Amino acid sequence: MQIFSSNDFQLGILGGGQLGRMLIAEAIRFDIQTSVMDSDPNAPAFPIANNVYLGDIKIENEVYQFGKSCQLMTIEIEAVNTIALRRLEEEGVLIFPQPHAIEILQNKLYQKQFYQNYNIPTAPFFYLENPLEIKEKKFLKPLVQKTCTAGYDGKGVFILRNEYDFQDLLIGPSIFEDFIPNALEISVIVAKNKRGEIHCYPPVEMVFHPTANLVEYLVCPARINVDLAIKADEIAKKLINSLNLIGILAVEMFITPEGEILVNESAPRPHNSGHHTLESSFTSQYEQHLRAILNLPLGSVQKKTDAVMINLLGEPGYSGKVKYLGIEEVLEIPGVMLHIYGKKETRPFRKMGHITILDSNVDEALSKANWVKNKLKVIA
Numbered sequence: 061m062q063i064f065s066s067n068d069f070q071l072g073i074l075g076g077g078q079l080g081r082m083l084i085a086e087a088i089r090f091d092i093q094t095s096v097m098d099s100d101p102n103a104p105a106f107p108i109a110n111n112v113y114l115g116d117i118k119i120e121n122e123v124y125q126f127g128k129s130c131q132l133m134t135i136e137i138e139a140v141n142t143i144a145l146r147r148l149e150e151e152g153v154l155i156f157p158q159p160h161a162i163e164i165l166q167n168k169l170y171q172k173q174f175y176q177n178y179n180i181p182t183a184p185f186f187y188l189e190n191p192l193e194i195k196e197k198k199f200l201k202p203l204v205q206k207t208c209t210a211g212y213d214g215k216g217v218f219i220l221r222n223e224y225d226f227q228d229l230l231i232g233p234s235i236f237e238d239f240i241p242n243a244l245e246i247s248v249i250v251a252k253n254k255r256g257e258i259h260c261y262p263p264v265e266m267v268f269h270p271t272a273n274l275v276e277y278l279v280c281p282a283r284i285n286v287d288l289a290i291k292a293d294e295i296a297k298k299l300i301n302s303l304n305l306i307g308i309l310a311v312e313m314f315i316t317p318e319g320e321i322l323v324n325e326s327a328p329r330p331h332n333s334g335h336h337t338l339e340s341s342f343t344s345q346y347e348q349h350l351r352a353i354l355n356l357p358l359g360s361v362q363k364k365t366d367a368v369m370i371n372l373l374g375e376p377g378y379s380g381k382v383k384y385l386g387i388e389e390v391l392e393i394p395g396v397m398l399h400i401y402g403k404k405e406t407r408p409f410r411k412m413g414h415i416t417i418l419d420s421n422v423d424e425a426l427s428k429a430n431w432v433k434n435k436l437k438v439i440a
């Protein structure tokens with residue numbers, strides 16, 4: 061059944077950020093009509109969607125009203141109202157990823173409990189409804205506090221290195237997990253469609269900014285041995301099957317110095333760590349997500365070339381109407397693929413765009429990436 065080839069078919073997307081924008085760009089290649097809902101009139105996805113709705117993706121009635129006009133709905137961010145999605149599902153709207161999986165993955169406590177229940181390796185943790193109660197415990201080892209909801213880009217995460225850090229606890233129900241020292245961080249994106257095909261991209265390595273707790277650059281393929289890559293692939297596939305999830309799932313993992321793999325967190329949508337696939341893989345993560353939710357054959361995850369991706373972040377100290385410095389110089393370099401998301405205002409460390417550097421040699425790509433990072437600045 062070619063459900064998307066008719067003019068009436070509407071793919072609804074909750075969230076109109078850069079992930080929604082890049083998803084729509086791929087949907088256009090398949091001539092899929094899109095409707096997007098976001099509360100920001102300047103949402104990056106709005107200018108390229110067929111229909112736009114101003115609305116709050118967290119409010120039941122707004123999501124429900126929006127969804128009624130769609131045949132298929134998906135998300136670009138997991139913080140959405142799932143009560144509305146369950147109602148829509150009952151009324152025959154196809155929703156992928158399914159509401160049951162979104163509910164687990166939108167809450168860090170439910171995620172961790174799920175990993176434990178399904179024997180997915182993860183760091184030990186405990187839960188406190190009131191994080192201040194930790195002050196009554198003896199400080200035994202470094203811990204990481206994560207608020208159960210509303211965290212992203214390191215915002216809901218606080219590393220407790222000693223008892224003095226108890227002063228600066230985050231507010232709200234939280235999990236506290238063991239701090240994993242000197243871990244290498246990788247991400248594996250896996251896709252599954254309704255007919256049961258599962259494809260997994262090669263692991264990518266995430267290198268973090270020392271202070272902003274944001275990915276500074278991303279190296280693909282990850283510089284890890286084959287055995288670890290196979291193990292990571294198996295864990296990602298086991299997780300998507302355990303969740304019974306249709307769509308794509310980005311699984312962030314830690315590799316300890318002893319070679320143990322622990323799942324950090326996962327997200328049922330296109331992910332920052334998969335941007336490079338737009339140019340470096342036979343099938344991009346966005347196209348793969350569309351194929352999965354439309355129950356089309358999944359595309360090849362083979363890489364065409366090595367790549368390094370850097371996020372284009374708002375420079376600290378600048379807020380306001382955005383300006384980009386250094387674009388001409390950067391575009392002189394072969395293999396530089398520039399993506400600007402169209403956000404009108406910059407803020408310190410806000411994700412404004414990204415650059416993928418393609419090169420058959422990953423070390424070469426890394427040195428180009430460093431040069432680009434120093435040259436290209438986002439200011440106001």
Ligand SMILES: Nc1ncnc2c1ncn2[C@@H]1O[C@H](COP(=O)(O)OP(=O)(O)O)[C@@H](O)[C@H]1O
Nearest residue numbers: 183204211212213214215217237238239240325
């Ligand atoms: N248990 C941990 N041990 C060491 N570092 C951690 C741990 N948990 C999180 N971090 C660091 O904080 C970053 C952000 O945490 P994460 O849970 O992925 O939250 P976010 O939703 O902000 O991505 C991780 O990528 C990692 O660098």
Ligand SMILES: [Mg+2]
Nearest residue numbers: 214312324325
């Ligand atoms: Mg993360």
